[in-house]
Amino acid sequence: MDDDVAQPDAKSTPADRGERLYNFSAGPAALPEETLLEAKEELPVYDHAGASVMEISHRSAAYDKIEEAAREHIKSLLDIGDEWNVLFLQGGASMQFYQAPLNFLSEDGSADYIITGRWGTKAIREARLVGDVNVAASTEDDDFTHVPDPADWDLNPEADYVYLTTNETVNGNQITQDPVLDAPIVADASSEFLSRPMDLDGYGLIFAGAQKNVGPAGVTIVLVHDDFLEQKKDGLPTMLDYGTHVRKRFNTPPIFPIYMVEKVTRWLLNIGGLDAIHAVNKRKARKLYDRIEQSDFYYCTVDEGSRSMMNVTFRLQDADLEDLFLKQAEQHGLMDLAGHRTVGGVRASIYNAMPEEGVDALIQFMDEFEQAHR
Template sequence: MSNRLYNFCAGPAALPEPVLQRAQADLLDWQGKGLSVMEMSHRSDEFVSIAERAEQDLRDLLTIPSDYKVLFLQGGASQQFAQIPLNLLPEDGSADYIDTGIWSAKAIEEASRYGHVNVAASAKSMDYFAIPGQNDWQLSEKATYVHYTPNETIGGLEFGWIPDVEKPLIADMSSTILSRPLDVSRFGLIYAGAQKNIGPSGLVVVIVQEDLLGNARASCPTMLDYSVAAKNGSMYNTPPTFAWYLSGLIFQWLKEQGGLEGMERVNQAKQRKLYAAIDSSELYSNPINIADRSWMNIPFRLADDRLDKPFLAGAEQRGLLNLKGHRSVGGMRASVYNAVPESAVDALIEYMAEFEKQHG
């Protein structure tokens, strides 16, 4: 019998239990081959079949157009903050960036090392509690691309819409990809660290329009050149094979849940329940503009910060793990990614109500 508890960690995040059980069964002996996935050559027919199925399942889930490359790369989203301008931003070029929180700010800071960054809009004047409307953006005609962060994992601020821009749209979808259907054709490049809705940490998935390949500047390291990765099937060197394999199992699991339409129904129910509990409470609050609230990362504060420690201690006793908010913002944060079941949200809401009765 499993003794697994409810994990609300922002990342590395919860993984589906059936996937972990499948990986456990494969760990010592993958499909009777007498060795683990972690031990087989990435050039072997066996691993190539794993890799090819993972890519096809991801293409199926997201309905990725045929003129897009799917890359399974080492590192995380933070490495992409440099890799994107090295591949897409000319030496004397400029790019538009939208500032909506900590992760977009980090992307802006890194890109500024490689060219001119025009911060076309910022949520700073709204204390990062709302998304600036596109009518207020100051986009540049000279920009090579427009970069934004659809979901700010730390602040819990999320775009409910896709920006309509003339230049290639670049999106950091680390914490929102695969949570619901997505029109990939609206984007030039999508990147996502794996450790939230894709798989374990150490892997980043890049979905890039083929027309954008081949523009890397001369100083771009070979390992960071998207066109090199694309030409070599993401195997220019040894890839993170186990993370790739496990991600493939998660793609299969997602298909079994009814695809992204099925996940959308579950995720919508989870976030609605939890926000309703927060909004109807006198003890808990969420400061984000209602239209801009994140589905995946739900921060909330207690009316009295002195109650934070007893709240977290009581949550752990209930088997509700990793609810402490990011150190930069404090409070609480429940990350309710795909692998967090609706029963976990129900258990959290029940605990929050009991805690409020005792301390409200």
């Protein structure tokens, strides 16, 4: 068999030519190109402010408009009202693993955790530093190849909250239904936030690192409901108290990432909102999963019914070919397809800004690679 797949000249790969590649990274991920071009035009001087957006005061009227617009875009996309507080915090989702229980896990209470992958495992480890937690369901024994049926969750109706990860970036599984439980839900929605409509009736708090679907790294979006906020403990460290950030802009926020969040959420509204992007995302995912299952050359690592629409994880039957697959994919303009270092394999993160033609290009490469190495 020929070891090459329509191999381009090493000196004329898309990367060597300075072209924009199809970015399948799990994060920081692709951004809509039109938002990047808009930011490029505004970068030296923002909206008659006399300076770059990265240089203006976080107390200025110009910045106030940016933050308020980003907040209103998010509320409009999710169809929520002022009972939801939209915060722009720092520290990533990893900070929220500790901050959420610090605020809401009471001294004499407990919280239920649904563990469906790497990030849920990290979250419960942080929660145990604060108080009593219960593993209400876990699929770790099955290598997180599926999400547990909600009917099998061993929940405490008196729990302070139920914690879940709606989409596991590393393991490639997704909880696609928004449950309503006896206790409010605290959710890490980082890898799927604003990729689909959500029914937020059962949620008390949702957080998401922006760097998947909504903007660049550096800002964490937190939604906390007024009713849930009433359960918050007192006497917390100022910066880790959600109430601090609900009341006012306490410290200098990450202005540039929030500026980009405003642009990306406006882009989502302009293309038709979450119903429209969800239809595109479902189509992209279906194409790719169908291709994986087309033959036995590739195989999916997650059971059907639990597969992520955002992070498609798969392997080659001949694992020795995976390094070559990843190397040649990059030479064909398909970047960052390697699976997480803890699980290996291939991972195609196909977030909102991944164009459908990027998925088509990946499928074409998969066809060519299989033909060359079967």
